Amino acid sequence: MMKEVKYDWVEADNVSVLDERYYSTLSDTELEALRQVIRERGEGFSLENPIKVNAADGALILRDGLNRLRIFRELGYKRIYAIIRVFEREDEAVEDAKWGSIEDNWHRGQRDLRQLLEFVKKWTTGMELSKAVKTLMERGVLEALRIPPDVRGEGQRP
Numbered sequence: 001m002m003k004e005v006k007y008d009w010v011e012a013d014n015v016s017v018l019d020e021r022y023y024s025t026l027s028d029t030e031l032e033a034l035r036q037v038i039r040e041r042g043e044g045f046s047l048e049n050p051i052k053v054n055a056a057d058g059a060l061i062l063r064d065g066l067n068r069l070r071i072f073r074e075l076g077y078k079r080i081y082a083i084i085r086v087f088e089r090e091d092e093a094v095e096d097a098k099w100g101s102i103e104d105n106w107h108r109g110q111r112d113l114r115q116l117l118e119f120v121k122k123w124t125t126g127m128e129l130s131k132a133v134k135t136l137m138e139r140g141v142l143e144a145l146r147i148p149p150d151v152r153g154e155g156q157r158p
Contacts, residue, residue, distance in 0.1 A: 001092060006084040007050070012072050015053055015060045015080075018094065020122065021101040026067055035071050046072070046081035052104065053082045054093035060084075063097040064104040098123065099135070 026034070038045045051065025062069060063085065072080045087093040102116060124132040 001088050002085055002096070003088060004086045006086060008082065008084060009079045010053060010060055010082045010084065012069060012077060012080045015051070015062050015069060015082075017062045017066060017069070018097055018101075020119070021062075021066075021098055031067065031071075034067060035075070038068070038071050039075060043072075043077055043079065043081070050081045050083050052085065052100070054085045054087055054097045054100075056087040056090040056093040059090050059093065061090075061093050061097045063100040 046068065049065075049068060051069055052063040054061045054063050060082075065080075065082075069080060085093075085096070087096065102119065120136065124135070127135070
């Protein structure tokens with residue numbers, strides 16, 4: 001259970017990244033543009049664009065901001081500003097970071113339906129159906145899977 005939300009600087013090297021998470025894929029051009037902005041603005045960039053981390057038992061687990069975190073590390077910055085979501089237990093922080101990576105990226109418009117379906121399949125394997133559906137509903141994943149008519153090709157004029 002999440003206890004509180006804080007805002008503070010965190011050591012960039014102390015933030016762990018889950019191997020299995022949903023992430024947005026930026027093009028080389030987009031990554032270079034982000035790198036250039038961070039290079040120009042320095043650490044201050046993260047004050048307006050903080051990463052999100054989950055904290056529990058001394059661990060910091062990335063929920064959102066993988067590209068920003070990687071670039072900060074690459075450019076040698078030691079700290080990055082973060083929204084810190086504090087949990088009672090580390091397993092809760094990990095679970096929220098895993099599903100939260102979908103929520104944060106999907107609702108921001110960075111969508112890869114194939115990647116989402118692969119993660120849902122993997123993360124719900126072995127769960128009872130009722131628990132899997134409940135988790136997917138609580139996390140908004142079922143809503144995310146509703147493909148808009150314009151993507152399906154409906155509502156378009158010939």
